Amino acid sequence: MLDAKTPEGPIETKWENHKFDMKLVNPANKRKFEIIVVGTGLAGASAAATLGELGYRVKAFTYHDSARRAHSIAAQGGINAAKNYHSDGDSIFRLFYDTVKGGDYRSREANVYRLAEVSNNIIDQCVAQGVPFAREYGGLLDNRSFGGAQVSRTFYARGQTGQQLLLGAYQALSRQVKAGTVELHTGLEMLDVVVVDGKAAGIIVRDLNTGEISRHSAHAVVLGTGGYSNAFYLSTMAMSSNVTAAWRAHRKGAFFANPCFTQIHPTAIPSSDEFQSKLTLMSESLRNDGRIWVPKDPDETRAPGDIPEEDRDYYLEVKYPAFGNLVPRDVASRNAKTQVDAGKGVGPLKNGVFLDFADAIGRLGRDAVADKYGNLFEMYERITGEDPYQVPMRIYPAPHYTMGGLWVDYHLQTTIPGLFAIGEANFSDHGANRLGASALMQGLADGYFVLPYTIGDYLAPQLGSTPVDTSASEFDQAEADVKAQVDRFLATNGTRSVDWFHRELGKILWDHCGMERSEAGLEKALSEIPALREEFEQDVRVLGSAETLNSSLEKAGRVADFFELAELMCRDALTRRESCGGHFRVESQTEEGEALRDDDDFAHVSAWEWTGQGSEPVEHREPLEFEYVKLTQRSYK
């Protein structure tokens, strides 16, 4: 059984007390420790900056050409914090409670409480950094209610909150680069973790511009490398977002937790043809003012504006009167699928539902709506050629965030000592479903306020040791493996592009491990994926050389990892014979078609151990105990 090492004591004081109990590295000794941070999104950049400020010697790596480009930048809506500035009854406990409930009781209480606790520090920090959050006329911070919350606790910077928070973290990181505490390496992709004597000792990276492979060692390695939604091919992720760093750590012994917990976001723009390369998200803040509907008649031919009220089905408002259009993401997504599957989809391919702002424009005026959502409306128009001030938007669910990830304990340490995982790359805080505006919160909580302290507890006893020499045989082996894979891709000389295989893999995963999962479907996927992977290995075509920028070669390595991950996602989904949050097993639903949990058998984390390609992974379980939040069937009626 896995031990999360959750500290004892009442939940309100666990983190405070634990910070006192942890071993400390004194300020003068911090510079004797080297730490590698991989990824410079919200989690990675904030961690690297903070570790640098504390005096550690940090090496930060990103495959992007600059530390300002990670996909955290695309988060639109906002960031939650329990400030209760509006005295509407919010509190740390309520944010904690909402997050556990929203995650459908599949997260670890102590971690979530800590997240809620530090949420307030994040806002203070970001404001001090100069993040231009929205303000009220009196000069104080503005908030909105977002994604299923019944209080206004979301701070935002127009529709670009992720961008502004990431730039804040990037700037804090740049300050440490100048101060010389952080050595920043851009354009380098991590391709392996090196483990020596059971501990993380360093990484192998490849320079994407020159192909040069190099070794780096440190006292500890931190992965802030994001989520894995691109396994679906079409998702809201950036094109290069991938699972490679986390997956290669998994192959080296880090357990991978709850891989089937993926979030399908309800408000993306429906795809327009089969060559679409990605799906674009429209912020879910739009659901605050937009009303979701479909025509009652599947054969409706009138223009949306000409369809009278009585012929429209505002299905969320009807079915969930208390929450209406603000039900959690999984509920909103599945209901959209139900409508489209029933033939009531809208748009040329009948693959969307309407999100209509006519009422909001009537009530608030066009200017007020433009002030709140202007940039989103423009973005929509640019993509679809339709003006959402005139005609309702069309939306449909898309793979978005992944709650699963590397298993970590209370210290955010994986099952490999010295290897830590933060932000979306770990599994810990969102259970089976993430609430809106909580991803930015978690990334920054881990990076600014949790990891920089917990890592000290691991490092302190190692005072006086130096990082493993990179000439150690484990580094030789890891580098040889990386080179061999690169050479293999270039030598295969098959007939089909990497993208072709990725798209085919994505289809299998979306059909059988997407919004709905069934035993038969998952079994089918588990036979199709290995077959396609074999074809990939024999028939992929990667041209060019390893010594220059070669994006097909980069993608080939990432897609190879997606193949293995996809299998594990399906295996996990098959094993979890219950529905919870974003994981919907058709065999487990209430009479009304809602997700039906099975707390007796599945109130646990499934953490999978790699045992080699083609061999069954081993499941380890961490039981989840709920002391403070009572397990109930979620209901948003």
Added chain:
Amino acid sequence: MNLTLRVWRQAGPDAPGRFETYEATDISPDSSFLEMLDLVNEDLIGQGEEPIEFMHDCREGICGTCGMMINGRAHGPQSMTATCQLHMRTFQDGDELVLEPWRASGFPIVKDLVVDRSAFDRIIEAGGYISIDTGSAPDANLIPVAKQDADLAMDAAACIGCGACVAACPNGAGQLFTSAKLAQLNTLPQGQPERYERTEAMVEVMEEHFGSCTNMGECEAACPKGISIDFIAMMNRDYRKAKFRNRRSA
């Protein structure tokens, strides 16, 4: 739709470059410009030719990775639109498109349409931040910020760091990028203590990497986020003050 592309191909930073002609056939007007390039690349791979390398990532106009000259214009013909947000309905069937990398001495070519924009990072490192260590900030609402100032700071902060401003400028100047970050930080109360040191340090690093500004205004026209050249005037004012102050305290 069918289009003819004339694309700059260059194998590496020191290799000679040349234009190659490719046909893009059967393109849907609803597809994005980069999806059109994806299809051309799929064809090239099918024919055993190396695909065209170009910069892109988020494909939603926010990460600032994408960018190229399309018929001589940075990010192409549509204003306020990054390359990744361009859609083929902007073009006509039969169009010929000339695709080149950002052309500026501050942005050396890496390969094909990919350039190195790390000079922007050097400018930020020089002072594009507020010096506040994690955990030492006071309660967020202790620093009220006039809505007007917050909005102005946000207008400036919207910069995505794509480099179109430099590419569009006949002098290859970096003023719009630098001034946008300065305007954000120098407008906010939190940014006041370091205002003048920041301005001087960033401007000086900018001048090491980029050409000088002669007020052509091409940068603003090319900017996908509509960053205003008024920020350049603000920067120049602050820079003059910075010089004066720093001379006095020297």
